[in-house]
Amino acid sequence: MYKVLDAILTVIFPPRCPSCEDIISYRQFQTRGFCEECATKITPVRGRICDICGAPLRGNEDGVLCGNCVRRRNNIHYLQGRALFEYSGPMKQAMYRFKASHRTGLRKFFIKSVRKNRNLYRWISRHNFDAVVPVPMFHDKVRRRGYNQALLLAREISREFDIPLRDDLVERIEDTKPMKELTEAERKNNLKNAFKNRTIGVKLNRILLIDDIFTTGGTIEEVSHALVDAGVKQVYFLVMCIGRTDKKRGTSYGCTDM
Numbered sequence: 001m002y003k004v005l006d007a008i009l010t011v012i013f014p015p016r017c018p019s020c021e022d023i024i025s026y027r028q029f030q031t032r033g034f035c036e037e038c039a040t041k042i043t044p045v046r047g048r049i050c051d052i053c054g055a056p057l058r059g060n061e062d063g064v065l066c067g068n069c070v071r072r073r074n075n076i077h078y079l080q081g082r083a084l085f086e087y088s089g090p091m092k093q094a095m096y097r098f099k100a101s102h103r104t105g106l107r108k109f110f111i112k113s114v115r116k117n118r119n120l121y122r123w124i125s126r127h128n129f130d131a132v133v134p135v136p137m138f139h140d141k142v143r144r145r146g147y148n149q150a151l152l153l154a155r156e157i158s159r160e161f162d163i164p165l166r167d168d169l170v171e172r173i174e175d176t177k178p179m180k181e182l183t184e185a186e187r188k189n190n191l192k193n194a195f196k197n198r199t200i201g202v203k204l205n206r207i208l209l210i211d212d213i214f215t216t217g218g219t220i221e222e223v224s225h226a227l228v229d230a231g232v233k234q235v236y237f238l239v240m241c242i243g244r245t246d247k248k249r250g251t252s253y254g255c256t257d258m
């Protein structure tokens with residue numbers, strides 16, 4: 001019976017792999033989200049992770065922080081963050097389509113992955129967040145694209161954990177250039193003054209900031225800064241993917257910010 005239903009649904013609503021766009025069975029879509037081949041190439045974040053940004057630690061990093069957080073830890077306004085997947089392999093293509101091609105179904109894969117990740121689920125639950133806040137997008141861009149992918153993800157978290165969604169606290173007041181076209185110094189400047197708090201005196205103790213990708217951490221930092229200026233006491237973040245940039249070797253597994 002299940003197989004028949006699977007076949008019928010596959011014909012009526014043929015789901016596609018969010019990375020390679022191959023048609024996959026409804027059952028495969030429900031259980032793994034991606035086609036068989038892409039699913040095996042996705043790397044969930046697990047094992048030793050950085051205590052601040054949540055990036056997987058490399059073999060030569062024997063402390064609790066990654067090299068990037070050791071460098072920036074005195075200049076950040078967020079306390080801690082977690083990520084579901086490494087920004088590599090099929091996730092890169094899937095994230096691109098999520099942003100650029102209206103493949104918004106990825107938000108369902110995101111929330112299912114949160115449910116499956118017991119450590120992460122507990123991490124969100126035990127922090128008792130007062131609000132979920134999406135990284136804002138420049139209003140013109142939202143109009144052009146039709147949606148802000150961070151807001152779609154934030155809505156899923158808000159529903160799942162019954163935490164109020166607040167997308168009225170900060171706004172993006174400048175459209176920035178795609179980060180992948182810039183050097184590290186240009187990236188910092190690019191984001192300066194890109195975000196602004198829309199209000200002050202916010203009485204929120206602890207919030208969870210949501211974005212799709214964390215690479216240099218510049219966007220998360222600038223939004224966190226604006227939120228703290230607005231009156232939020234503690235900012236934590238959750239992203240779907242985390243990629244790391246390495247000062248010496250350049251980008252290690254990808255970097256983009258659209």
Ligand SMILES: [Zn+2]
Nearest residue numbers: 017020035038
């Ligand atoms: Zn695929």
Ligand SMILES: [Zn+2]
Nearest residue numbers: 050053066069
């Ligand atoms: Zn880190």
